[in-house]
Amino acid sequence: MSITRTILMKSFVKPFYRQHAGLFVFLFILMFGAVGRVDRAGLLDYHLSLVQGMLKNPFLFLLVLFLWFLYAQKSVQFIVSTLRRPDFSFLQILSLPDGKNIFGLLLWVQFLLFIPIVIYILIICIAGTYLHLYLPCLIVLAYFLALWFVSSRWYLFVIQNPGRFSPAGIGKSYIKSRQTPYWSLFVRYIGKDKKLLFSGIKLYSCCVLYLMVINQTKVDYDLSMITLFFSLGILGHGLLIHQLRGLEETRLTFYRTVPVTLFKRFIQYSLLYLILLLPEIITIAFLTPGWLHYKDAVLFILLSYSLLLFLNSLLFIQFFRMNEYLKFILCLFLIIYISVLTVTIPWLCILLFLISAAIFYRRYYRFER
Amino acid sequence: MLHFENVCKSYDEQPVLEISHLKLERSIYWLQGINGSGKTTFLSMLAGMIPFKGDILLDGINLRQSPMPYRRQVSFAEAEPLYPDFITGSELVRFYQDIRKAAFAQTDMLINLFRMHRFLSMPIGSYSSGMVKKLSLLLAFIGRPSLILLDEPLATLDEGSIHIMPELIGAYFKEFKTCFIFSSHQAFKSYNLDITRILISDQSLQLIA
Numbered sequence: 069m070s071i072t073r074t075i076l077m078k079s080f081v082k083p084f085y086r087q088h089a090g091l092f093v094f095l096f097i098l099m100f101g102a103v104g105r106v107d108r109a110g111l112l113d114y115h116l117s118l119v120q121g122m123l124k125n126p127f128l129f130l131l132v133l134f135l136w137f138l139y140a141q142k143s144v145q146f147i148v149s150t151l152r153r154p155d156f157s158f159l160q161i162l163s164l165p166d167g168k169n170i171f172g173l174l175l176w177v178q179f180l181l182f183i184p185i186v187i188y189i190l191i192i193c194i195a196g197t198y199l200h201l202y203l204p205c206l207i208v209l210a211y212f213l214a215l216w217f218v219s220s221r222w223y224l225f226v227i228q229n230p231g232r233f234s235p236a237g238i239g240k241s242y243i244k245s246r247q248t249p250y251w252s253l254f255v256r257y258i259g260k261d262k263k264l265l266f267s268g269i270k271l272y273s274c275c276v277l278y279l280m281v282i283n284q285t286k287v288d289y290d291l292s293m294i295t296l297f298f299s300l301g302i303l304g305h306g307l308l309i310h311q312l313r314g315l316e317e318t319r320l321t322f323y324r325t326v327p328v329t330l331f332k333r334f335i336q337y338s339l340l341y342l343i344l345l346l347p348e349i350i351t352i353a354f355l356t357p358g359w360l361h362y363k364d365a366v367l368f369i370l371l372s373y374s375l376l377l378f379l380n381s382l383l384f385i386q387f388f389r390m391n392e393y394l395k396f397i398l399c400l401f402l403i404i405y406i407s408v409l410t411v412t413i414p415w416l417c418i419l420l421f422l423i424s425a426a427i428f429y430r431r432y433y434r435f436e437r
Numbered sequence: 438m439l440h441f442e443n444v445c446k447s448y449d450e451q452p453v454l455e456i457s458h459l460k461l462e463r464s465i466y467w468l469q470g471i472n473g474s475g476k477t478t479f480l481s482m483l484a485g486m487i488p489f490k491g492d493i494l495l496d497g498i499n500l501r502q503s504p505m506p507y508r509r510q511v512s513f514a515e516a517e518p519l520y521p522d523f524i525t526g527s528e529l530v531r532f533y534q535d536i537r538k539a540a541f542a543q544t545d546m547l548i549n550l551f552r553m554h555r556f557l558s559m560p561i562g563s564y565s566s567g568m569v570k571k572l573s574l575l576l577a578f579i580g581r582p583s584l585i586l587l588d589e590p591l592a593t594l595d596e597g598s599i600h601i602m603p604e605l606i607g608a609y610f611k612e613f614k615t616c617f618i619f620s621s622h623q624a625f626k627s628y629n630l631d632i633t634r635i636l637i638s639d640q641s642l643q644l645i646a
Contacts, residue, residue: 247531321486322513325484326537328536434488436487
């Protein structure tokens with residue numbers, strides 16, 4: 069492997085998969101691990117039906133293409149932001165060699181980033197050929213090639229035109245009297261850099277909650293499974309919280325030195341997570357009281373809120389690496405599972421609130437990355 | 438004014454700073470030492486950014502026991518400041534102004550002094566490193582802190598701003614009796630300032646007359 073390939077691999081491909089490992093594990097479990105055997109239907113039948121549904125139903129077909137577009141945008145965002153980082157400014161040297169060679173390398177990099185999509189496209193094409201659905205398969209291939217080519221060409225453009233696009237739009241002016249609450253910095257960060265991750269998490273948690281709740285009958289009103297699947301979505305927020313704390317420890321370090329009481333600091337996080345939970349709260353409000361009892365609605369909100377605060381406080385004990393943090397999240401899921409079995413969710417919420425506050429108060433000033 | 442008692446800072450159980458007992462009077466201090474001697478660590482400890490063992494008291498206020506009143510008295514400008522790309526300079530100035538309860542007249546004066554008015558409405562992502570540095574210095578001077586800590590305040594500054602710094606330090610010291618501790622590898626033109634040097638070496642501090 070040439071030195072340029074090695075550097076591109078280490079600069080883009082490895083960090084991309086490392087940063088999104090949690091998301092891939094989550095998707096893998098969703099696509100392969102969470103499939104049970106019902107009516108003698110296994111994993112193969114499940115995916116065959118899924119592909120068939122996708123290729124035959126125009127709505128599903130467009131939805132899948134849109135999801136791939138989001139994934140492509142995610143990878144583009146990652147590479148472009150890496151190219152703009154000061155520690156990767158040396159990569160601008162790539163603008164010196166022949167453009168065709170660099171474009172070839174960038175195609176190779178983008179292909180590696182697209183491997184999860186490529187694997188699924190292979191499955192689709194095999195299943196599509198088996199089902200004689202040739203035209204949708206060709207559309208899928210053409211769409212993928214377009215995504216692949218355009219994103220690689222965009223990287224080449226960014227490399228060859230350094231500084232042409234600023235990291236944020238220049239020229240926005242804010243009136244002098246406008247105040248900036250601390251929590252709003254995180255909301256803006258999500259809006260600017262993490263909207264795909266945020267949308268994915270919200271799409272899962274809100275859809276799971278809505279679809280599972282409306283599909284249960286009033287006779288068999290049992291929220292155990294719904295609580296488990298919904299809590300998976302809430303725990304998925306851990307990926308986002310880890311990024312928020314990362315931002316805080318790199319670009320918001322000044323906040324630690326300003327005279328703000330611990331109580332007010334805790335309130336900032338509490339407000340932030342309340343705002344982040346708004347989509348779930350709206351979904352729950354929509355389902356209540358038609359499908360969901362008031363008591364259970366409150367419990368869902370409290371569970372989500374306490375989990376987010378707890379996940380945030382955990383990162384004040386130590387800034388765990390993502391893989392370590394995911395282990396904590398897995399343990400937390402097991403605790404929720406036991407709590408669902410023993411019908412102690414209200415107690416778990418209270419406990420999580422108390423532990424979150426205690427960790428925060430004890431660790432905030434003692435924390436060091 | 439500043440009182441250190443059994444202060445110790447370690448990284449991976451390796452001590453980098455040990456100050457058993459030290460008192461610093463209200464003055465202007467120039468912190469000197471070779472790279473890696475612990476200057477930034479010392480300033481970060483004083484600013485309450487990183488934990489440590491022992492006690493630091495400012496005018497009798499203990500950093501550990503009264504974190505909020507202590508922080509009200511201290512401002513810190515980091516050597517290589519980083520802020521979110523999307524936030525504008527004016528938002529950050531307003532943020533500090535609110536927290537430090539500073540008057541508009543003071544921030545306007547600082548903005549003019551640092552010649553920042555043209556850039557404040559832009560996102561920090563569009564700033565040069567020198568501009569970010571200027572912004573962090575401006576923020577450190579907002580309010581009436583009794584101790585201002587400046588880590589390499591002259592690094593990446595343009596010639597004009599380099600001359601502003603001693604003048605501003607002198608003005609704050611005379612008018613508000615603000616104590617300064619700054620580290621700098623560059624020669625600091627004193628402009629009749631009475632500067633006391635502190636040398637950090639072998640994990641300890643030494644006052645140089």
